[in-house]
Amino acid sequence: xxxxxxxxxxxxTLQGAPYSGHRHLGMPAAGAADCxxxxxxxxxxxxxxxxxxxxxxxxxxxxxxxxxxxxxxSGAASFLRINGEDKPTYVSVSAKxxxxxxxxxxxxxxxxxxxxxxxxxxxTLLSGQSTYxxxxxxxxxxxxxxxxxxxxxxxxxxxxxxxxxIPDDLRPIMSGKYLxxxxxxxxxxxxxxxxQIRLFANKYKAGTRINRMGISLNNGNLETTNALHxxxxxxxxxxxxxxxxxxxxxxxxxxxxxGGYPRxxxxxxxxxxxxxxxxSGSEIQFVMTSNERATEIYRQKLSLLAPMxxxxxxx
Numbered sequence: 001x002x003x004x005x006x007x008x009x010x011x012x013t014l015q016g017a018p019y020s021g022h023r024h025l026g027m028p029a030a031g032a033a034d035c036x037x038x039x040x041x042x043x044x045x046x047x048x049x050x051x052x053x054x055x056x057x058x059x060x061x062x063x064x065x066x067x068x069x070x071x072x073x074s075g076a077a078s079f080l081r082i083n084g085e086d087k088p089t090y091v092s093v094s095a096k097x098x099x100x101x102x103x104x105x106x107x108x109x110x111x112x113x114x115x116x117x118x119x120x121x122x123x124t125l126l127s128g129q130s131t132y133x134x135x136x137x138x139x140x141x142x143x144x145x146x147x148x149x150x151x152x153x154x155x156x157x158x159x160x161x162x163x164x165x166i167p168d169d170l171r172p173i174m175s176g177k178y179l180x181x182x183x184x185x186x187x188x189x190x191x192x193x194x195x196q197i198r199l200f201a202n203k204y205k206a207g208t209r210i211n212r213m214g215i216s217l218n219n220g221n222l223e224t225t226n227a228l229h230x231x232x233x234x235x236x237x238x239x240x241x242x243x244x245x246x247x248x249x250x251x252x253x254x255x256x257x258x259g260g261y262p263r264x265x266x267x268x269x270x271x272x273x274x275x276x277x278x279x280s281g282s283e284i285q286f287v288m289t290s291n292e293r294a295t296e297i298y299r300q301k302l303s304l305l306a307p308m309x310x311x312x313x314x315x
Contacts, residue, residue, distance in 0.1 A: 001118060001153040002066040005145045009059030014120060014139035016052035018315050019128035028254045029237060030132040033212060033276030034111050035315055037075040040166050041115035043309045044072035044092040046158045052122045052129050053115040058279065060105040065095035070117040070160040076109030076174050076277060090166040109174035109277035117160045121152040132254065177283045180271050183291050185240065187262035195222040199286060206282040212254040215278055221246030224262050235259040238267030238275065250275065268294035269314060270301045
C-alpha cells in the first residue's frame with residue numbers, strides 16, 4: 001500500500017515510539033510529540049499504540065491514495081476530506097486508489113496524526129523508527145516529507161473495523177489552554193520566593209521560539225540564584241529550564257540530553273503528551289504536585305487507557 005504526498009504542509013514527518021538507548025549516544029528521544037493522539041489514530045486501524053504514523057504540524061496536508069487504504073486521523077486537524085467530501089476524524093475510514101486525502105490545518109492545537117493500517121516503512125535506529133530532523137535520522141530518509149514522496153505501508157493481514165470511532169470522552173480537547181502538572185525540579189530552590197509564586201500564578205503564553213526541541217514561555221520572567229555557575233546536568237522532555245534572561249523554556253521531544261540552566265520543574269509523565277499540542281500563543285498554567293502523586297496519576301491514566309487502547313506506557 002502506498003500514499004503519495006501532494007502537499008506536505010509546514011512539517012510532516014514519520015513519528016512513532018521514541019528511541020530506546022538514545023542516551024548512550026547523547027541524542028534526543030525523539031518520537032511522536034503527542035503520543036496520546038498517535039495511540040488513538042493507531043488504535044482505529046488496528047496498529048500498536050506506538051506504531052509509526054504521519055505527524056503533521058499546524059498546516060494542512062494533502063495525499064493521494066495509490067492503493068486501497070484503511071486509515072484514521074487524530075489530533076488537531078480541523079477537518080478530514082476525501083475527494084472534497086467531509087469525513088470524521090477519530091473514526092476509521094477507507095480510501096480507494098486515486099482518492100485525494102485532505103487533512104485540515106490545526107485551529108487550536110498544533111499536531112495531527114494520520115495512521116495507516118499496517119506497517120509504514122521507516123528507517124530503523126536504536127529500535128526506533130521516528131524522525132530526528134536535526135541529525136537526519138530515522139523516518140523517511142531522516143527528513144520531512146516533500147511533494148512527490150511516496151510513503152509505503154506493508155499490510156499485516158488484520159481486518160479493520162470500518163467506522164470504528166474513539167468515544168467523545170477519550171478525545172483530547174484542543175482549546176489552546178493547558179493546565180499542566182509538574183513536580184519540583186532539582187534546582188527549584190534556586191528560584192527566589194517571588195519567582196516560585198509566579199511560576200504557578202502566571203498564565204504563560206507560548207512564544208514564537210517554539211519547535212520540537214522546546215518552547216519559550218512568556219508573560220513573567222523568573223529570577224534565579226547561581227544560574228551562571230551551574231554545570232551541565234541531565235534534562236528530559238518536559239523539563240522546564242530557567243536561563244539567565246529569566247524566560248522559562250519548556251523542553252519537548254527533541255530536547256537535548258544535558259543542559260546548563262537551572263531545572264526548575266518537570267512536567268509529569270501523564271501530562272507530557274500535552275506539550276505536543278502547544279503552539280505559539282497557547283496559554284499554559286502549571287500546577288505543582290508531588291513525585292508520589294505524579295506516579296499515582298500516571299498509573300491511573302494507564303489503567304483508564306489500557307483496556308481500550310492497549311497502552312502500556314506514555315512517554
